[in-house]
Amino acid sequence: MNYHIDRSKWQKPSYGGHYDERATEYEGIRCKCQRCEVSFVFEPEEQKRQFESLGRFPFWVPGLCASCQSEWEKIGPKLKRFEAAWQNKKLEASDQDELKEWLKLIEQSTSYRKKDYGSRANMLRKLLSN
Ligand SMILES: [Zn+2]
Structure with a gap:
């Protein structure tokens, strides 16, 4: 399943965040939980939701697993x-x-x-x- 990047839905479409201008699909981003230090993946589907629906800036990563x-x-x-x-x-x-x-x-x-x-x-x- 691919999650297409729709920059027009970003809060500030010119600000690339995790992605350079050639990127077309969200990719999993590996993160570390600030509390229990477990390594987890910030999934493409969740990124699409956070950046395009919830209005988070596209450099944000979740701090917690x-x-x-x-x-x-x-x-x-x-x-x-x-x-x-x-x-x-x-x-x-x-x-x-x-x-x-x-x-x-x-x-x-x-x-x-x-x-x-x-x-x-x-x-x-x-x-x-x-
Ligand atoms: Zn945790």
């Missing part, structure tokens, strides 16, 4: 919920159990190299030590 990515997809939304609850003051310093849970998720998230939650983690550690 499929299994780490699916683990992250369980953790990421929970972190967002905690963050939103905190911002909306639905979560407070007295909710120690919740804060512990939040800190645990942040500590897990660092291995996924997703986002630096360092200042949040420090804040929570301070609130929890009181």
Whole structure:
């Protein structure tokens, strides 16, 4: 199965990314998972989807293998919920159990190299030590 490159669907058609101007088909790109360091292939079909449908720049590569990515997809939304609850003051310093849970998720998230939650983690550690 070939996956034809349609540059007109790229966010910036003049920017080649992984491909020079003569390339006509997506090719598998070997990547290394930033978390578990397993080697995996960024498949042509997935590249077409990312670059032509989802609007990613064509130099992007996934940072996580499929299994780490699916683990992250369980953790990421929970972190967002905690963050939103905190911002909306639905979560407070007295909710120690919740804060512990939040800190645990942040500590897990660092291995996924997703986002630096360092200042949040420090804040929570301070609130929890009181
Ligand atoms: Zn992995």
